[in-house]
Amino acid sequence: xxxxxxxxxxxxxxxxxxxxxxxxxxxxxxxxxxxxxxxxxxxxxxxxxxxxxxxxxxxxxxxxxxxxxxxxxxxxxxxxxxxxxxxxxxxxxxxxxxxxxxxxxxxxxxxxxxxxxxxxxxxxxxxxxxxxxxxxxxxxxxxxxxxxxxxxxxxxxxxxxxxxxxxxxxxxxxxxxxxxxxxxxxxxxxxxxxxxxxxxxxxxxxxxxxxxxxxxxxxxxxxxxxxxxxxxxxxxxxxxxxxxxxxxxxxxxxxxxxxxxxxxxxxxxxxxxxxxxxxxxxxxxxxxxxxxxxxxxxxxxxxxxxxxxxxxxxxxxxxxxxxxxxxxxxxxxxxxxxxxxxxx
Numbered sequence: 001x002x003x004x005x006x007x008x009x010x011x012x013x014x015x016x017x018x019x020x021x022x023x024x025x026x027x028x029x030x031x032x033x034x035x036x037x038x039x040x041x042x043x044x045x046x047x048x049x050x051x052x053x054x055x056x057x058x059x060x061x062x063x064x065x066x067x068x069x070x071x072x073x074x075x076x077x078x079x080x081x082x083x084x085x086x087x088x089x090x091x092x093x094x095x096x097x098x099x100x101x102x103x104x105x106x107x108x109x110x111x112x113x114x115x116x117x118x119x120x121x122x123x124x125x126x127x128x129x130x131x132x133x134x135x136x137x138x139x140x141x142x143x144x145x146x147x148x149x150x151x152x153x154x155x156x157x158x159x160x161x162x163x164x165x166x167x168x169x170x171x172x173x174x175x176x177x178x179x180x181x182x183x184x185x186x187x188x189x190x191x192x193x194x195x196x197x198x199x200x201x202x203x204x205x206x207x208x209x210x211x212x213x214x215x216x217x218x219x220x221x222x223x224x225x226x227x228x229x230x231x232x233x234x235x236x237x238x239x240x241x242x243x244x245x246x247x248x249x250x251x252x253x254x255x256x257x258x259x260x261x262x263x264x265x266x267x268x269x270x271x272x273x274x275x276x277x278x279x280x281x282x283x284x285x286x287x288x289x290x291x292x293x294x295x296x297x298x299x300x301x302x303x304x305x306x307x308x309x310x311x312x313x314x315x316x317x318x319x320x321x322x323x324x325x326x327x328x329x330x331x332x333x334x335x336x337x338x339x340x341x342x343x344x
Contacts (some may be wrong), residue, residue: 002066003288005057019045024321028097033311043310048304053298060292063084066103067285075145083128083190083271084213086179087152091134091161092170094236099224102259108238109221112196113156115220115257119194122264123271125149135175136165141182169201171187177208189215192270194230195256198223198237202246210250217252219243223256224258 033039089112098104101113110308120130124133130152142155183191191213199221210217219244228237238258247254253269255262282290 003059003062006076008053010058011051011055014051018050022047026257032137040309041313043306046306049298049302051296053302056289056291056295057299059294059321060288060290060297063284063288064292081155083145083192084131084186085128085181085344086131086183086191086193088133088135088179088195088197089156089173090136090170091165091173092198092200093148093162094170094198094200094229094231097223097229097231097236099227099229100258104224108198109156109331110257111172111222112220113153113292115154115261116156116194116196117263119267120149120152122262122267133175133178133182134161134164135170135172135178136162137166137168137171137174139171139175139178142180144182157213169203170197170200172197173206173208176210176250180208180211182211183210186213188212191215193217193252194224195219197243199243199246200236202242204240207246207249209308211251217247217250217292218266219247219250219252219254220257220262221254222258225256233245265320279319 003331014258020095029038091109095109095112096107098107100106101114126147129145129147130149130153131144132152134140134142137238142161143151146152175195179193183193189212193210193214193216195218197219221238221240223236223238225238225240228235230236239258240254240256244254255266
């Protein structure tokens, strides 16, 4: 409020000064603007520009003087404002088969760990709370809403979590259902779900729908989708077709993470927040800096602009030199030659 009051007082003084200046200019108009006694159309706005510039400078400098100095710190969100990431992790025995990675020489679980570690390295982890849901023949929440990334990384280091379930066929939909129950009470569009699986033995029916709290969903496939490995009397490979269908039915995206990490574009889409306009992002400090800078620029360049473009009339145009007239005549010399004679 103090800055606004100071700016108002400066505006009043500036208006008074400009009124006096305009009156003086009118008396000297023939000398300043020529016979027409008028400035260029844009130049008539100069008094208003000066008043605006003075108001901006006074408000900006007063604001900068009064506000508390800004200390640059790491951006930390309140717990209520944090987003959620849920890792839905396949821990079935087929995830221990070694046919993953660029060389197809590491286990599918280790490849899943590498892809997820890359994800957490490239996003602002401080803005998220992470949950991990493990699934095999059923589903069990392992970690719920933690901000301790070391705990999450320890879970991803091939812990034998398959022994917590009864042996059988993998039930991906049980994991999705457990995720739905966990996140349905969270704020709308606050959750990103990442499903990591090889797609082996996914049920044909019973897929649950995700609640409104889920903003984006990504299905990451691991394992060789061509050759695969032999387990339990059958050939196991990444079922890319099934995983794509799961992602499509859940309005998410599929990514083959067997040889590549998540792309930057995909990460940007997954973690994008509701964007504000450029003006909404500016603080009072930034507005004060802009106002002071623009005001100073107007006062600095306005005299030059008025000098060169304030009027079309240019005083002091050179007058053509008046040449003395010469009366020229020809005379004949005694030797008969004609010469020119000039008289002034």
